[in-house]
Amino acid sequence: MVNWKKITLLLLLAISQAAIYAQVRKITSFDDSWRFFKGDAPGAEKPAFNDLEWRLLDVPHDWSIEGPYDKSNPTARGGGYLPAGIGWYRKTFTLDETDARKKHWIEFDGVMMNSEVWINGAYLGKRPYGYISFSYDLTKHLKVGKGQKNVLVVKADNTTQPASRYYQGAGIYRHVRLVSVNPVHFMKWGTFITTPEATAASGKVAVQAKVVNASDKSAEYTVETIIQDDRGKPAKSSISNKSIAAGDTLEFSQNLEVAKPKLWDIEQPNLYKVVVKLKSGATVIDDQTITFGIKTSKFDAATGFWLNDKNYKIKGVCLHHDAGAVGSAVPLAVWEERFKLLKEVGVNGIRTSHNPVAPEFLDLCDRMGFVVMDETFDTWTASKHNGEKGYNLYFKEWWERDTRDMILRDRNHPSIVIYSIGNEIHDPLTYPEGYKRYKEQEDVVKKFDPTRPVTMALFRPNVSKVYSNGFAEQMEVVGQNYRENELVAAHEANPHWKVIGTENTHVLSQWLALRDKPYMAGQFLWTGFDYLGEADWPETTNNQGLFDRANNWKQQALQRQSWWSAKPVVRIVRKSDNAGAGNWVANWTPTDFDTYDNAKIQVYSNCDEVELFLNGKSQGTKSKPADDSAREWDITFEPGTLRAVGKNKGVEVTSEEFKSAGAPAKLILSASKNKLKTSWDDASIIQATIVDSKGIPCTNADNLIKFSVTGSGKIQGVDNGNIISHEPYASSQYPAFMGKAIAIIKAQKGSSEKITVKAQADGLEMASVIIDISK
CATH class of the missing domain: 2.60.40.10 (Immunoglobulins)
Structure with missing residues (x-):
């Protein structure tokens, strides 16, 4: 006999369960519609606090980059003389009745720094480290249903300065999301x-x-x-x-x-x-x-780095987390443009200097094929000059949790091949006492990811004696900053050590240490791009990058491309001033034609032969030096065209030429993207170049360039890469530097109207470019 009552009960239970689990994991962006106040606001954590006069904005948001620059700002040289202080953020939201049975937590990818979070007046906690991702369970404090408002409040406080040797930013500078799941x-x-x-x-x-x-x-x-x-x-x-x-x-x-x-x-x-x-x-x-990604990787004492049983040299760069005009709140499209430039140079590795990066940064490394050294800290307990009040104040209490959270978050990225747990640490690195702190951190890494090796960036090891006191002997991979000859000698005295250059300069001898030593796994140049901070006034920017803040190629990038690129390369530079004085520049337009007659030329090339021409006349052919050094010419300057031709086996494979420019006549615009999505992470970098009547770049021009936007676009920031410029980035105008300036353009949400970007300067013909909006 069929028990219909029991069957009906089971069906009802199944229907009930289906209703409870009608929705699986739901991830809601919480980037939109925050109220922001710069300064302290006692009582702002209370739900009833009146924030209607506060600024309405979306995050990610870095309020420090808005300036102004001031030599007296307490961030000083480390923070690039940009402001510090307290910032408050408040967001009001509702939850549907369907979410009543769910668990809810809020995820922050990073808040700079000393963040404190409240929900509906209930205190959730504090995270000092501004680079770490974290979350809080909101469930028991939430109001659910129509008309029930919830108030999420964040206080970020970087008042205590100097907190870093390099620019950090301020505020909710990375993405935020609400995650809702079943019990x-x-x-x-x-x-x-x-x-x-x-x-x-x-x-x-x-x-x-x-x-x-x-x-x-x-x-x-x-x-x-x-x-x-x-x-x-x-x-x-x-x-x-x-x-x-x-x-x-x-x-x-x-x-x-x-x-x-x-x-x-x-x-x-x-x-x-x-x-x-x-x-x-x-x-x-x-x-x-x-x-x-499906892959295997390893470091070998005799032969360096292997990926899927193929031996590679890691040709890497160190990168800080800022990107010039946008500060630390960096749209992913800006990183993508930077990564493309690094690929052109031949870079295949990135060191996250010296802290956890945004998760989407690692996603991009995965997609574009960079191997990554993922790094935790710049300091342990000992302070560093110009950053005395930084993470060293919090290390003892927070290092274990911060290390754990970075490893758990990042370990599924195929790009990561090694972890670093410290950069130039000033704590005593004796053995065994000093090694204990290193081993404790290594053990935490291994607990949550036993598949990758651990290193740290040792600093002046022959001074700290880590090569002789037993410390380095215990390391999985020995990493050293600079002084490659010391690392070479250390390996040759200890051939069972696995070694890597964790931080390196741009000089030839350091490249040869990587090129000629099979056991050297790789090196990471300091740095890929110029970065804010770590500079003495009036400079605001450290200029050791391959590229400047505005993505312009620098001399060391041109040379590095000739060493690292697999494609034929010919790049010309000259000394900017007469008879070999001044800086290396890539143009044929002196600042003073009357006093410039002795031109010192270098050509960087990986070709068998390079022939140099001036106005069609050969200045001679030079073969590739065995040590990859530059080919040099001293010639008498003539206005016109300078051309270098690269040949392999007698056949021309590449060339580069520069022409002397006349008087500035007009502007031309180029866009990194001609179509934008209305997402926060998309952006187009518009470069304005001043040219003469023939379209030749006027590399000495410094006209004030004014940008304007019509349609559904907005200017996120402007820049020119000049390390002593103090102009605000949050503006619509910027002076040209070496004839160029950029504007970073984003699409506004809720609009599909094409964006027209215009650039003008007094006395010059204006230019414009159109950007479409993706559906």
Whole structure:
């Protein structure tokens, strides 16, 4: 006999469960519509506080970059003389009744610094380290339903200065999101993907997923794992079942194999996705999609760095987290343009100097094929000059949690091949006492990611005696800043050491240490781009980059390209002043034609031969030096055309030429992107160049360039790369430097009207460019 009553009850229970789990994980951007106040605002954490007069804005937001520059600002040389202080942010939001049974947490990718957070007046906590991502559980404090308002409040305080040796920024400078999940859900950062074997024939993928049962009932749950290729096509799947007690957390482990995988490497950064689904019966109650790459990497004492059984030299750069005119709140499109330039040079590695970066920065490294040294701290307990009141004040209390959170967040990125737990640390590095602090940090890294080696950037090791006192002997990979001859000598005395240059200058001898020593795994140049801070007034910017703040090529980038690029390269530079005086510049337009007659020329090239021409007349041919040094000419200056031709086996393969410019006549504009999305992370970099009547760049022009925008665009910032400029970036005008200036343009939300950007300067013909809006 059919028990219809029991069947009906079971159906009702199933319907009830389906209603509870009607929605799986929901991620809501919380970037929009914050109220901001610069300064202290006692009582602002209270929900009833009146913030209507506060500035309305979207985050990410760096209020320090808005200026003004002032020599007396307490950030001083480390912070680039930009302002510090307190900033308050408040956001009001509502939650639907359908979210009443869910767990909710707020995620911040970074708040600079000493952030404190409240929800509806309830204090959630404090995080001193401005570079770390963190979250808080909001659930028990939230109001749910129509007309029920919730108030999220953030206070960021970097008043105590000097807090850093380089520019940090201020405020909620990275993305924020609300994550809503069912009571039974995947743990935050609890899914770990590794690829223990990766060959052209087979890729073995191990997935560990932790599940939290925050409900009041024990039950059986299923985790289904699906690997998708770059087209979204399933490549492999697996299913596991476990009973999870109420209040417990269990890990599901699955091993999958992908036949004939497309491996992730520097040349072909192929990516896959793991989709993990948590099921109660047939109902999906949570899911995650995580991008990863199938690869293996290792460091070898004799032969350096290997990726998928191929030996590479890591040709890297160090990067700080700011990007000139936008400060520390950097749209991803700005990083993308910078990464493209680094690729042109031949760069294949990035060191995150000296702190955790935004997660989307690492996503971009994954997509574009850069290997990464992921770094935690610039200081431990000992302070550093010009940053005496920095993370050293918080290290003892926070290092373990901050290290753990960075590793958990970042460990699924295929680009990361090594971790660094310190840069030029001033704490005593004796052995065994001083080594203990290093080992404690290494152990935390290994606890959460045992698959990658750990290093640190040692500073003056022959002074600190780490090469002789036993400290370096214990390191997985020995990393050293500068003094390559010391690292070479140390390895040759200890050939079982694995070694890497963690920070290097641009000189030839340091390149040769990498080129000629098979055991040298790589080096990271200081730096890829000029960065704010670490400069003495009137300078505001450290200028050791391959490129300046406005993405202009510098002499060292041109030379480095001739050493690192796989393509034929010819790049011309000359001394700016007569008879070899002045700086190296890349043009044929002296500041004073009357006093410039003896021109000292260098040509950087990887070609067999280079022939130099002046106004069509050969100035001679020179062969490639064995040590990759520049080819030099001393010639008598003549206005006109200077041309260098690169040849391989007698055949011309590349060339470069410069022409002497006349008087400035007009502006020309170029756009890094001609189509924009209305997302915060998209942007187009508009470069305005002053040229003469023939279109030749006027590299000595310094006219004030005024930008304007019509349509649905806005100017995010302006810049020219000049390290002694004190003009505000949050403006619509900027003086040209070496004949150029840039404007960073973003599309406004809610509009599809084309953007027209115009540039004008007194006495010059104006220029314009049109940018479309993506649907």
